[in-house]
Amino acid sequence: MSVTAPNFYRRPLPQLCVPFASDEGKKMFTEALLEGNANIYFKLACQFTTQDEPAYCGPSSLVMCLNALEVDPGRVWKSPWRFYHESMLDCCVPMESIKKVGLNIFQMRCLANCNRLECKLEIAEESEKSQLSFRKDVIESVRSEVQIVVVGYNRSTLGQSGTGHFSPLGAYHTATDSVLILDVARFKYPPHWVPLSLLHKAMCTLDSSTSKNRGHLVLSLRADTRPLVVxxxxxxxxxxxxxxxxxxxxxxxxxxxxxxxxxxxxxxxxxxxxxxxxxxxxxxxxxxxxxxxxxxxxxxxxxxxxxxxxxxxxxxxxxxxxxxxxxxxxxxxxxxxxxxxxxxxxxxxxxxxxxxxxxxxxxxxxxxxxxxxxxxxxxxxxxxxxxxx
Known part of the structure; x- marks a missing residue:
């Protein structure tokens, strides 16, 4: 007798999250755009990626950022095109290992540095200072076209299914102090707005693979550098x-x-x-x-x-x-x-x-x-x- 494995068509967003495509989500984006707090969105939207594997949120987030920042990988993806794909992030951690257990935030930093990105890493702490620093980095990023924030957080804190996850941020809404998560697991959740304080709380959760809290990365192109070539x-x-x-x-x-x-x-x-x-x-x-x-x-x-x-x-x-x-x-x-x-x-x-x-x-x-x-x-x-x- 054959047993059919359970399967799902997406997940409903919890009430804590505002769907990007909803009337409220559109209104928030329009206001963020008029405030100048969604400049980086367009760079990211042009390269919005759906992760290829259930544990590929880290590599997919990095690929999205690398292509958005127009980093030349220096090698062919599909002839004759040079373009980043998850399979090309083959330094720091073996792809087979990533496929099974994903990445932690320190491995994300290593992969970013290996691929010509300047990378600032901040581990989240349950303090006002940490939250202020995170908000500052987010606002600087969304107002620019050359700097991207990727967050590592625990989904369950947002009322979502799952645990550790990475995704880039595309905009900031001042009136509600909310950020737009461009969720790379698009088969599961669409892009959505969440309160910045709640996201920060989700970052202040322990990652058992590092024995440290999660956090965020600020990524930008490192000028005059190359990826490993030899x-x-x-x-x-x-x-x-x-x-x-x-x-x-x-x-x-x-x-x-x-x-x-x-x-x-x-x-x-x-x-x-x-x-x-x-x-x-x-x-x-x-x-x-x-x-x-x-x-x-x-x-x-x-x-x-x-x-x-x-x-x-x-x-x-x-x-x-x-x-x-x-x-x-x-x-x-x-x-x-x-x-x-x-x-x-x-x-x-x-x-x-x-x-x-x-x-x-x-x-x-x-x-x-x-x-x-x-x-x-x-x-x-x-x-x-x-x-x-």
């Missing part, structure tokens, strides 16, 4: 990945050891140990050294950029000793904590000094890679608690 982390690394966590633990334990007296011997030992820990996690776009000579870039300037990055990474001591530019790039990008240990401090100072002497493209590559590493280390923190024993 190096990266393997996309198979998952949140709380045991193998990656073990690599980080072993590397940190090694960093705590005193350095060798001879600088040459120290470099050999450091590079050998980093190679042992991270060679399985390092990735280059095409093989180990040829990176960008196979015609896989979309323009001559991107090819030149890639060649320049490869050239400058190959010149590092780390690349010469590990025989791997991908591993060397990870070593330069590793987020060495200030005053963690003498060995760690030496590597941090070396990395900072080296960064000052390379091109802006290489600096961008390393900084974006560092953001990826930092986020993945954050994601593997539970297994790393043994370090505090």
């Amino acid at each position: 190096f990266g982390l393997r996309t198979t690394i998952a949140c709380n990945d045991a193998h990656f966590a073990e690599s980080v633990v072993n590397w940190r334990e090694f960093l705590r050891e005193p350095p060798m007296p001879d600088p040459t011997d120290e470099w050999v030992v450091v590079c050998r140990r980093f190679l042992q820990c991270f060679s399985g996690h390092a990735l280059s776009c095409k093989g180990v050294e040829v990176c960008c000579k196979n015609g896989n870039q979309e323009s001559d300037d991107m090819v030149e950029c890639s060649l320049k990055i490869c050239r400058e990474i190959r010149q590092t001591t780390a690349a010469q000793l590990t025989m791997s530019s991908a591993v060397a790039a990870l070593m330069m990008a590793y987020p060495y904590e200030p005053d963690f240990s003498t060995r760690s401090e030496n590597l941090r100072e070396y990395s900072e000094a080296w960064m000052k002497g390379v091109s802006g493209d290489t600096q961008n590559e390393i900084l974006v890679l560092r953001e990826q590493l930092t986020t993945m280390i954050e994601c593997t923190k539970p297994p790393l608690k043994i370090l505090d024993l």
